[in-house]
Amino acid sequence: MGYYVKLQSGVKIYVEDINQEGKKTILFLHGWPGDHNLFEYQFNVLPKEGYRCIGIDQRGFGESDKPFSGYDYDTLSDDVFGVVEALKLKNFMLAGHSTGGAIAIRYMARHNGDGVSKLALFAAAAPSLIKRSYFPYGITREAVEDIIKGTYSDRPKMLRQFGDTFFFQHISEPFSDWFFSLGLRAASWATAAVANTWLDEEKLFSDMKKITIPTLILHGIHDQVCLFQLAEAQNKGIKNSKLVPFQYSGHGLFYDEKDKFNEELMKFIENKSL
Template sequence: MPFITITKAKEPVDIFYEDYGSGQPVILIHGWPLSRKSWEQQVWKIVEEGFRCISYDRRGFGTSSAPWEDYGYSALASDLQAIIEKLDLNDAIIVGFSMGGGEVVRYLTDYGSDKIAKAALISSIIPLVKQKSDNPDGVAEKELDDIIDALQNDRVGFLKEFSKGFYNFDENKGERVSQAQLDYDFTIASFASPRATIQTALAWMHTDFRSELKNVDVPTLIVHGDADATVPIETSAKQAAAEINDNTYKIIEGAPHGLNITHAKELNDILIDFLKK
């Protein structure tokens, strides 16, 4: 099984990755609290269109190992850097979903864009989740605290319900996601490290990337659903599009947070068009 072992931190970390296809490398960074498996509907399309597609499990999730410490964004970006170095990648395109948008921005902040051709932020949290006086559309700190309390006291119970909000799922209406997909997501999320689940949540809740948006100096795709109830568009994509200089901003009408599943064709068409430009 392909792992990259990172020994720079206090504890060695084994990052699991999958590497398919050939051509220009596209690196997929998954959202919280899932794994590389959430990119199922994008990997095949990216490879089919002539690109090399690399997806990996964030530390503490999927098949990667779970250290006790180091879940801040600079540590997570260092894992991305290790993958790029180990696989000797150049002219890479980095694609972050939800929390993964933070790795994209922090990577460009910490390591620059010498090896990066383009970036994409899909349903991304960027630039700031938390509500502040200058970010009134953000999530109130009390709500964020409640999430942490729920994760500490009944993590699997919280995760069972969280996936419904991910897709704006309503049992009484026709949906673009199946119950089986919800069950699949729950299985992936529940088997993640409890410690990693909480620590990475704290990272995406409280990290303010607004001052780092100037470091995004490559062509960047921003895609968001206007019905995203998990990461509202007003505090994320709309702000990112206003501050990132060279961006292509696409709104998918009626799409929830998990649009990579519910609106896979729409997203794939937008993404492939951007990759090929």
């Protein structure tokens, strides 16, 4: 079922809550520039196996409210905390993809991992999406600046170009159109503001050191958005973490190798992979 959670800021966050009677709960945080629908191929399977799957649309994306501000990781993690409080979630697995993975890491540090028993990161944009003087991995600052410029000048073209780099396995033209449509559902100002956050955010390096719970890191070796070296840095920086490479995946590993992806998540939540 779908419903809204109103935060203290007055912003309403859309929540897709599937199989509320499930034995264990997974809270999914989507990546840029999509929404909870990115996890369609998890929501088709995991509830059948008895899991409660919750997907939220971050502010500015999908069906959530689209205020003009609040797209830094602190505020976005506060939004997640508001949903966790409203739903009274305890002992759940927090699972984040790409920017959602970065938000999950900030949540663990800023909110002391409230309610979280396990963390899953897939193609996470951490500890830094872009190259820095002390971190030679990631994409260039200029590439992100081009995304921001493209958002303001021709957002559909920018989204098409981004979609072309997202998956490693072949996708059909209808699937590509569907993926493109998710990006169009976001507010243009939110799309650009989150990209700006990638440029300025550097605290994830220290955030990772504060995580002590079991953490599963899933990452495609062909990822062109968040390079595989980011996963290796996460594995090194997070205690009690395990890295599982996906040999036939790009950034969209939850679809590129969806069967393996779902199996790894279920093994992890059932204490069989760490």
